Amino acid sequence: MKKINTLIAVVLFTLGFTSCSTEEVILQEGQSTELLKTYELKRDATGAYSVALNVNSDVVVDVLKNSDESSNEFYLSKSKNVKGDKINSASDLWFKEENFKVEFISENSNKVPTITVFDDNIKFSNKSGKNKKFLNEYSISKNEDGTFDLDFNVNDKVAVDFVYNEELATHEIHLDKGKSSKNNFSRTLEKEEGKLLKIDFVNHSNNSNAKAAAVVVRKPRVIVDDGEDY
Numbered sequence: 001m002k003k004i005n006t007l008i009a010v011v012l013f014t015l016g017f018t019s020c021s022t023e024e025v026i027l028q029e030g031q032s033t034e035l036l037k038t039y040e041l042k043r044d045a046t047g048a049y050s051v052a053l054n055v056n057s058d059v060v061v062d063v064l065k066n067s068d069e070s071s072n073e074f075y076l077s078k079s080k081n082v083k084g085d086k087i088n089s090a091s092d093l094w095f096k097e098e099n100f101k102v103e104f105i106s107e108n109s110n111k112v113p114t115i116t117v118f119d120d121n122i123k124f125s126n127k128s129g130k131n132k133k134f135l136n137e138y139s140i141s142k143n144e145d146g147t148f149d150l151d152f153n154v155n156d157k158v159a160v161d162f163v164y165n166e167e168l169a170t171h172e173i174h175l176d177k178g179k180s181s182k183n184n185f186s187r188t189l190e191k192e193e194g195k196l197l198k199i200d201f202v203n204h205s206n207n208s209n210a211k212a213a214a215v216v217v218r219k220p221r222v223i224v225d226d227g228e229d230y
Helices: 002-032
Strands: 036-043 049-055 059-066 069-077 086-091 099-106 114-118 135-142 147-154 158-165 172-179 186-189 195-203 215-225
Touching: 002 036, 036 099, 049 059, 049 069, 049 099, 114 158, 135 195, 135 215, 147 195
Parallel strands: 069 099, 172 195
Antiparallel strands: 036 049, 036 135, 049 086, 059 069, 099 114, 114 215, 135 147, 147 186, 158 172, 195 215
16 A cells, blocks of 8 residues: 555656646746847937847848838847847938838747837938927837836926826826926826736916917827737
């Protein structure tokens, strides 16, 4: 009887160990398939945009400007000649008229996460300084846990108000003249699965004509898509 009990215990232990080992292997394989760890989209004080990528080990990033689609395509692929996590950055993004797109294309995934931006192009637009009196610079960073950090800086005497517009499903940052002494702001935003993450900077400007209605400009506007089908 003791021998039988001992045999059962050994079998159960072996099965449990095998199950844990299998789960561990699956988890490691799942983690290794993600070539892109985090990224940051930034507009500096001059109005120029740049993107920084924190990629996984053994990953090479190639950047292609697709003028037909107004898209900046980041191609991620594995290479045996590269080791260690690193930051890849790109500035001078392709910017057509008032919008552009950033696409992250991995060789081992059908999902293509994208960021779409609507803003004035400082290189070709005379309107580049129109709303700059409120917003100075901003950045949107994706974290490894799937959340997003929004950081931005406004000029002096700008009132800032955070509103979630249920009808538009958009996070709005309202900017207007005010007496606020704070210049730097930060928020962590969660993106709902299967939905777009939309962020609008809403600029309120009083028209010089007292009888005219106030002017509201939604720029910059950012839409984050994780590559799922909606």
